[in-house]
Amino acid sequence: MRYDIDCLGEMCPVPVLKLKEIMGKLKKGDSVKLVIDHSCVLSSISDYLKHGGLKVKIDEPLNGVWEIYIEKM
């Protein structure tokens, strides 16, 4: 299952809360694509994602916009 979370224009702590909600449902092999446009969200999310068992990839397709791909291993 692939989840998409669009958090463009949303500030802390909204993206982290939305991500936490989805992460609770995540099963092995599921993935999440989260799009954000505030750099502080990036740092708070990186902290949150330090828990093990996740594969995380971060892209910056546009200056100041980040796509975060998270896969549960």
Add this chain to the structure above:
Amino acid sequence: MELASLRAFYQTVYYKSISIAAKELYLSQPAISMQIKSLEQELNTKLLERSNKGVKPTEAGNIVYEYAQKILELYEHMNKDLESLTNTQRNIFMLSCQSFGHYSLPCSLYEFKKKFKGVDFDIEYISTDNVIRNIEKGMCDIGFIEGEYANEDIECITLGASRMYFVANPEIVNSNILTKEEISRYSLFIIDKKCYLRQIIEDVFSSHAIDVHSFNIYMESSSFEAIKSSVLAGEGISVVPYLSIKKELYNKSLIILEVEDMVFKYHYSLIHSKKITDPLKLNFINFIKGYGKKSFC
């Protein structure tokens, strides 16, 4: 001088009516009249013209009205500051220009609140000019502006630089690279003259020998959000801050137009009164100076 009589006079002029002022202040009309009379006696001048149409300030009354507004506002700020001393809930009042305040500021405020529990922010969004004017007048201590400004009473901390771009709905343009001539065929939506960024836009235009008035100016607005929705609808082009259009660029509902070598660059800064002594406000300024600079998104 009694603050109460000043307030009675202020409300009366504000509502152009003694009876409405009386209602607002939960007083009787004769009480209001008495207070105004005592103010007139004390200042030794007539402040109000009374007629059957209502009340009107005299020339002296107009001067007193302007000062009364400032005195009462300062009094209110003093009370707020005092309240927050005894209260664990503290409040920082500040002013901000919209381009910075709406898009960049909220994140650092959130970070600050994480560090300093129980702090609340009271932010008023006004134009850069008005932020400066109010800080000069001592109505507020901290403000965020576009550009830079300092004098003997005001300290300026430059926080960073940002850009504005020409943008359009991709459906109304054939290419994202346009010449000056091509650009002037589109209707232009532009921020109004009260905004500092308007000056930047006009400066860049004139350095490229373009007169703003050669455009068909469709709408001047004080809000970038309003401008954005018109441009999204394909009604024309505009010049807007990058920070305000990230979402639309990502969704490809807007594109950046490159017009020759036109670059709209501006700085944004924190300005504050040099007289601040409140430790919380000083902490906030230091936070913005250090950590905050990084956290502006």
